[in-house]
Amino acid sequence: MKKYMRILKIDLTKKKTTVEKRDDLNQYLGGVALATQLLKQEVAVDQPALEAIQPIIFAKGPLNTIFPVVTKVCSMFKSPLTGELGESYGGLRMAMAMGMANLDAIVIVGQSKEPVYIHIDGDEVKIKDAKPLWNLNIDEATRLLHDQEGHRGLRSILTIGEGGVNKVKFASVTIDSYRHFGRLGLGCVMGSKNLKAMVIEGETNKPMEHLKDYKKVYSEIYEKVTETDMMEKYHGLGTSININLLNDLKSLPIHNFKRNSCDEARNISGESFAENRLIKKIACSGCPIGCIHIALLRKQFGESYEYEATTLSYDHELIYSLGAMVGIWDLDGVLQLIEVVELLGLDAISTGVLLAWVTEAFEKNIVTIKDTIETPEFGNVDTYKKIIQYIVKKPNAFYEALAEGTDYATQKYGGEDFAMVLGKNEVAGYHTGYGNILGQAVGARHSHLDNAGYSIDQENEENSDEALVKKLMEEEISRNMLNSLVICLFARKIYDDATVVKALNSIGYEVNEDTLKKLGLDTFLEKMRLKEDMGFKLQNLTFPNRFFETESCDRRLSSEKTEDLLKLYIKEAEKLLSYT
Amino acid sequence: MEKNKILQVKNIGQCIGCYSCMLTCATNVYKNFSLKNSAIAVKTSGGYQGRMVVNICRGCKDAACAAACPTDALTPREGGGGKYKEELCIGCKKCVENCVAKAIGFDSISNKAVFCKQCGLCAKQCPHDVIGMEASQ
Numbered sequence: 001m002k003k004y005m006r007i008l009k010i011d012l013t014k015k016k017t018t019v020e021k022r023d024d025l026n027q028y029l030g031g032v033a034l035a036t037q038l039l040k041q042e043v044a045v046d047q048p049a050l051e052a053i054q055p056i057i058f059a060k061g062p063l064n065t066i067f068p069v070v071t072k073v074c075s076m077f078k079s080p081l082t083g084e085l086g087e088s089y090g091g092l093r094m095a096m097a098m099g100m101a102n103l104d105a106i107v108i109v110g111q112s113k114e115p116v117y118i119h120i121d122g123d124e125v126k127i128k129d130a131k132p133l134w135n136l137n138i139d140e141a142t143r144l145l146h147d148q149e150g151h152r153g154l155r156s157i158l159t160i161g162e163g164g165v166n167k168v169k170f171a172s173v174t175i176d177s178y179r180h181f182g183r184l185g186l187g188c189v190m191g192s193k194n195l196k197a198m199v200i201e202g203e204t205n206k207p208m209e210h211l212k213d214y215k216k217v218y219s220e221i222y223e224k225v226t227e228t229d230m231m232e233k234y235h236g237l238g239t240s241i242n243i244n245l246l247n248d249l250k251s252l253p254i255h256n257f258k259r260n261s262c263d264e265a266r267n268i269s270g271e272s273f274a275e276n277r278l279i280k281k282i283a284c285s286g287c288p289i290g291c292i293h294i295a296l297l298r299k300q301f302g303e304s305y306e307y308e309a310t311t312l313s314y315d316h317e318l319i320y321s322l323g324a325m326v327g328i329w330d331l332d333g334v335l336q337l338i339e340v341v342e343l344l345g346l347d348a349i350s351t352g353v354l355l356a357w358v359t360e361a362f363e364k365n366i367v368t369i370k371d372t373i374e375t376p377e378f379g380n381v382d383t384y385k386k387i388i389q390y391i392v393k394k395p396n397a398f399y400e401a402l403a404e405g406t407d408y409a410t411q412k413y414g415g416e417d418f419a420m421v422l423g424k425n426e427v428a429g430y431h432t433g434y435g436n437i438l439g440q441a442v443g444a445r446h447s448h449l450d451n452a453g454y455s456i457d458q459e460n461e462e463n464s465d466e467a468l469v470k471k472l473m474e475e476e477i478s479r480n481m482l483n484s485l486v487i488c489l490f491a492r493k494i495y496d497d498a499t500v501v502k503a504l505n506s507i508g509y510e511v512n513e514d515t516l517k518k519l520g521l522d523t524f525l526e527k528m529r530l531k532e533d534m535g536f537k538l539q540n541l542t543f544p545n546r547f548f549e550t551e552s553c554d555r556r557l558s559s560e561k562t563e564d565l566l567k568l569y570i571k572e573a574e575k576l577l578s579y580t
Numbered sequence: 581m582e583k584n585k586i587l588q589v590k591n592i593g594q595c596i597g598c599y600s601c602m603l604t605c606a607t608n609v610y611k612n613f614s615l616k617n618s619a620i621a622v623k624t625s626g627g628y629q630g631r632m633v634v635n636i637c638r639g640c641k642d643a644a645c646a647a648a649c650p651t652d653a654l655t656p657r658e659g660g661g662g663k664y665k666e667e668l669c670i671g672c673k674k675c676v677e678n679c680v681a682k683a684i685g686f687d688s689i690s691n692k693a694v695f696c697k698q699c700g701l702c703a704k705q706c707p708h709d710v711i712g713m714e715a716s717q
Contacts, residue, residue, distance in 0.1 A: 065613075068600075099614075100614065100615065143629075177627055177628040204689075205616070205689035208611050211607070214607070215608070218607075280593075280596075
């Protein structure tokens, strides 16, 4: 067990950095449990999300990098998009680099007067000038930081693009070119602090104490990861395998959820991407799977065979939001939109859902060409590229509203019946049933990954209302435990409770299944209370009518039943809150 | 330990950058969780937009690193590369400076070189057949 947690605190206003050694936080292990405590301590619950005092928290866990597929960092903040709990996970090298810098968590508060970036090199932490980087896109800013001297291969680089700089409320943060803290606007919070980027590295030496135990458990897990087919889905086609599966099930959101299936979806399936555009796969540090699928986008810029090329990562959610949702049915069209959001640093899901709403709002004459400047139209890549640029540059009041997110735009212009948001967050790419809708609505960060309702919907069993609510709640509690160790959720079947305990025990952590379950439950409840303090109420949740107009898997869903399920969930949540 | 074989990069294009080889070296050979303590170094050339590269000991005969070592910490190994007696390393970094392949790491905390012992554990751990122990040329 650790003697204490090493928490790096950086105050951008005072330009001061300190490392706190906190033995009172040991019981929280890391990830979301640790970050929740730090957020509670630092956040001003009743102040706006972009106030200088608001914190950004990053937390790793004790198993990161040294056990297979434990690769994530948890970030927490007050979300500028929803005004309540912000929580997002990112991979690639960041957790490894935090380990090299010997840090369990990083807390950033304050606001710099001028653009800066933070360079963490072990105990040496510098707040450095970033004026030349400020207006550069993600790709170029990352390149320039990559070209600096340092521990190449053991270093992580985080950057924001024009989205974060211009405070678009769903701006993301890019980690090492291909992974992101995508959801809920962490990029916007960084932009509000005039913080363009972070470079994390170090030379920590960590002698091992329990070599024999560790090696045994490591080998067992490594074998399960590499020798069984438990994770094949993620390495093979990757998450984009879902496009065809959902399309066949009639549960793929198309044209802003107006349809649930169409023949053209096959053109942009995972199979189609893999056969025609995939050039390689890469992995987060410490993951032998390699689920990051990289595609080549080739663009002709002149006659006489003049081409340029770029490489982009793709996943199910990107193909859904920047493909199916907006009716783009060719691979290069989807990749072109992915390229734009990548360079600007915007959350792909939020952008795609917003574009779909704009298109339908225009069709319904809720907004006009005076607002949109361009004519939004399902399937028109070039127009969407221009609209995304306008969202970031905000040339008029309409685009200023769009930069606040879909929910805000509906408050100003209407059209909430077909604005696909739950809890003010744009929804993920599933129309599988009640588990999906309720799950994203009640989930702490309004993400499909909070409680995997979409997955419960796809199980081959009919759940009673009580059973569905119970499953959602239990899954979210369990995921809070996994997220405290920051295990990639793709490996959730490998890391069952017993395996997690064995892994922790092998490196000297005295925990058992009960203590871990309690950690998951306590974190789940702490976050719920924190959300309430920030003004969120489950009772105020609403569901866009479109969910109930378009069939899901050959059946029409009922808004009344969804409301009843929500009431049941609230009842169960209140019970849980009152017991503990 | 395979005496007449040395570590070789067989299929660099297949590397996904999982760092399993580095973790194996650091934990099994150097008994350390820090990846700085790995004698094999996976990096990107030109960032992730570029390509993966792997810096390994190339197993030179009459290796320049061993020739440069002022103590007997590094001595030539049969089959190529060097034999490393960590306890004799004085931290002068002469081996590091003399290796054009950038294959020798340095642990600034213990003040000792991190040197490939040609044990082949990293190759066994590689999930994508990127590296292997092969007969020296």
